[in-house]
Amino acid sequence: MPDKTENARGLTAAQIEQFIRDGYVRIDNAFPRQVAEEARDILWRDLSRGFGCAPDDPSTWRKPVIRLGGYADPPFVAAANTPLLLRAFDQLAGPGTWQPSLGMGTFPVRFPSTEDPGDTGWHIDVSFGLENPDFLEWRANIGSRGRRLLMLFLFSDIGERDAPTRIVAGSHSDIARRLAPAGEAGLTLREISATGFAESAHRRQVLATGRAGTVYLCHPFLVHAAQPNRGRTARFLAQPALHPREGVEPDGSAPVEQAIARALTR
DSSP states (O other): OOOOOGGGOOOOHHHHHHHHHEEEETTTTSSSSHHHHHHHHHHHHHHHHOOOTTBBGGGGGGEEEEOOBBOOOOHHHHTOOOOHHHHHHHHHHOTTEEEOSSSBBBBBOOOOOOOOOOOOOOOOOOOBBBTSSSSGGGEEOOTTTOSSEEEEEEOOOBBBBEEEEEEEETTHHHHHHHHGGGGGGOOOOOHHHGGTGGGGGGGGGEEBBOTTTTTEEEOOOOOOOOOOSSSSSSSSSEEEEBOOOOOTTOOOOOHHHHHHHHHHHH
16 A cells, blocks of 8 residues: 555645634654654653653653754654655745754653643744744744744654643634734734733634644744643654745745735734
8 A cells, every 4th residue: 555645745735724714734654653653762762861761661651741952863854855755845835935844843742740831821833033032022923934834743652641732723813913013023922922812712722633644834933832741652753844945035925925925904
């Protein structure tokens, strides 16, 4: 049987509309489970060497979350560059507007724990001004400078108790309306979160669950949050950005911009 990830069919019209309306789309079998297993082996290697965590001994999992640095090993590059995902990037962000992903960002590995991990607040992923040592001063603007998509790559099976990312469907529209008056300068994360995202409190929450190999492609303005792991196994998820291609100005026709335009006309 051919590998489903080798099918570059891309997203359906209904999935693209869901992205514009809800701010995310889930893609099952976006990359092979074998690739996820190879990536987990590398992550467990580093967890063992650096933190004494053994995959078959939960007594060694002493922290609720451990953050591992960016990875550019072959399995991580392969996961981000399947024909299906490359086609979906074109469909959502626009052909020629994004840079190929050469790996994954930080991995917040979440272990079963009753301890508060301390990082479960609602937020959006701001994308410029990152040279400021105070992360609350990092910024986002209405043009989503520095980011074309927010992406969630599931490298382990994630059920409802396994610390799935919480996402607020449709919240990208609320954030677009917040950012628009600030123009090119945008707002800091401190300013964006000052309301506690009350404008999105009425919206439906969705859990980013799925089998290893699932990918959620999200609008850069989507409000989301981590949560504690109440399951029995470690959770492996990466949250890289799809970065814009330097020197390329989007023409406004891609679903990323369509979602913003729709939010500002309602």
